[in-house]
Amino acid sequence: MADHIIPHITDLEALERYAIHGRASLYPERTKIMVGMATCGRAAGAEEVLEAVRESIEERHLDYAVAETGCIGWCSQEPLLDVWVPGRPRVTYGRVKPKQVREIIGSLPIPRTDLALAVMTGDDNPVTGRYHSYCNGDDGRVDGVPSYSDLPLFRRQLRIVMRNCGIVDPSSLEEYAARGGYRSLWHALFSRTPVEVLAEVLTSGLRGRGGAGFPTGRKWQAVRDAAGGPKYLICNADEGDPGAYMDRGVLEGDPHSVIEGMIIGGYAMGAHEGVIYVREEYPLAVARMSEAILQAERADLLGKNILDSGFSFHVSIAKGAGAFVCGEETALIASIEGRVGEPRPRPPYPSEKGLWGKPTCINNVETWATVPVIVSRGGEWFSHIGIGKSKGTKVFSLVGNVANTALIEVPMGTTLGDIVNEIGGGIPAGRICKAVQTGGPSGGCIPAEKLDIPVDYESLAQAGSIMGSGGMIVMDDRTCMVDIAKYFLGFLEDESCGKCFSCRVGTQRMKEIVTRIAAGKGREDDLRLLEDLAWLVQETSLCGLGNSAPNPVLSTLRYFRDEYLAHIRDHRCPAKVCKELITYSIDPAVCNGCGACVSLCSGKAILGEKKKLYRIEQAQCTKCGACLESCKFDAVLVN
């Protein structure tokens, strides 16, 4: 696709010609096989699957189109393979193994449904507001296979940011154009003034998706009104939360949406230069983004004199070295400028003095990707989605002890319970939900009793957590909250920039205290000390990282105080996680001496004879838990 010469786009007809090309590859006249080739898919083995698809097709001399797509968000079923036969629904196969590919392709032209996970009967396009049906005439339902629109995982979702993820080939500008891409840019440049574009964003009520939730329109207004120039735009793709990958999904699945959003922003704010700050740990996202920039430049959609409108806008990529704190805007700017990534006091805000001392607008990937939809459908339309002061949709990466680990996008105001139990499919293995951690390492743990709260900026803050960038970790009753607090403090003590004494030493000391409690050596007054420290770090640190760093401790102390007390007073870990407080033993009544655990024991602590009884020598036990996992008869006891 990328090889043929891209004609310059200078009028709407040319853009339409692109779209026609794109439609031809998006919905071809022949059978199309798609493999989800985002980083998550690749990690699960999508490259081997794609290879098998190519081999299989070559072997049989079939005239099928093969396409790579981004991630549709169904992480628990990766690698995903989709078969689309013209006039029929798109059939999705999950957890595909290379050797299954031959069977699936062998069954064509009628796709096998016994292995299928779901069928997609068409796709919604939020940019145009139209629905594209794949099926001729009928509703396309297939007996025995659920449709995407019936699946709890997808039924409640509304995909605006992830509109093209898993549908288009991210390396194809044409397919993006076929989905209504760059039309918003066209409309903005030729039928709206910059002020009108800005007014749409203000009306939409869009708030920054990076975590703090500052109204995007007001930020744009401030940059537009700021004196001096040149002005800069920055796309913040420095996503560093453990277990969160919303930005990566968008960058890898639909890079052009971010570019289009930035160009529109540049037009509205009078900026001509944009920087995408992405972490180097996302090599595929960097590659996809670089490719998209090159394509857009060659098509005259980016660069000098865009679409012959006289407006110029350039985008470059800056790679971050993976410091979590560089997601903070002033640290990010310092990092782009080549200085140490440490935050500086605000004011002056970046909208007055940002990159190279010039007015700068920093928005998150999701925010930029939302902009084209707002421009094409209007701020009014967007403002009807969501709840209260939180408008639109939000992407969450739903991970942890949940049946469907997934990348989802739901309207603001969907309750946590709906997300976990309906979309996420509840907790697997008959366990019960204990808490949901939102907002990444500096977010808080919301207990299961509070799952009825709607997900919006204000409600989450009230519950002692934050929206953050959208990480959502579900924990079941086998999770120890002291252990969780210890884990996040460990992350923060490494990732604090270390400039403010209170944040650097405060997180270290909090970790020290929580570690002591987890080891059963805590003292009663440690909780008081923890609260003092948490207050100190929160109040006296400079940036958002420090201000929110104590959240994991504060929220677990607020909702799970008894668990801390059990560690301190009874030297007991109720969830049986903290190594110092548990012992493994073998129930002589149940053990049949199969010996499965013996070879796995890292400490060589399991003594006994095969077919007879085994026992665990406590002095040698490292408490790794391998025996517990390996025992098929539940003979290993934890106390």
Place this chain on the structure above:
Amino acid sequence: MVRLTLNGSPVEVEDGSTLLDAARLYGIPIPTLCHDDGLTPYGACRLCVVEVGVGKLVASCSTRAAEGMVVRTNSQWVDRARRLLLELYVATSPQSKRIQDLASAMGVRECRYEAQHEDCIQCGLCVRICNEQMMAGAIGFAGRGKSRHVSRPFEQTSELCRQCGACLYVCPVCELRCQAGTAETALCNGCLNFAPACFKTYDDAMCFLEPCHACELAGPFRADARTSLRAATTAR
């Protein structure tokens, strides 16, 4: 000129003054560990926090005074923050006399942490004086989080270092050592016992020391010491 309210009084300071400048201009002492008038403000030690408006603590050394600001340098919150900070400082660097003195003066009476004897509090004074005043740039910060430390390029002796010793001169930890701490606590508080008595007479003559040594030493930070002293004298 910028007009603001400082501890309840309306005051005026020059444009561009920081809150620390403003407070010092009006004779209000604010403790700092990372500030030096000859160096750019850094805002790392956080000891100079003051309350702006209601409940918002900012580092006064790196916050510009703005028209209409309401600033309090001695509110309950500020005091609590400083005491908790100093408790942490003492545990990190119990051998620094500066820190021990500040802790005593601010009324820190217990240290609930185990002493770590790390000494360096990363105030950045040495780095800044080397860069800004000595124009050498021989030392800087390396790493982040708990592994952040003052270092030389590639951990080698730098050719840029002229061994001028300016870094030692400004260091709040190296300058004066305190033989602090017992096995139980890192906090010394020993100086509290040395608060000199205020003599009404010196031998037979009246005391005319101006300013009085005792009063000087028992300065604004020593209010606590003075009170305990007065209590002790009265009891006697």
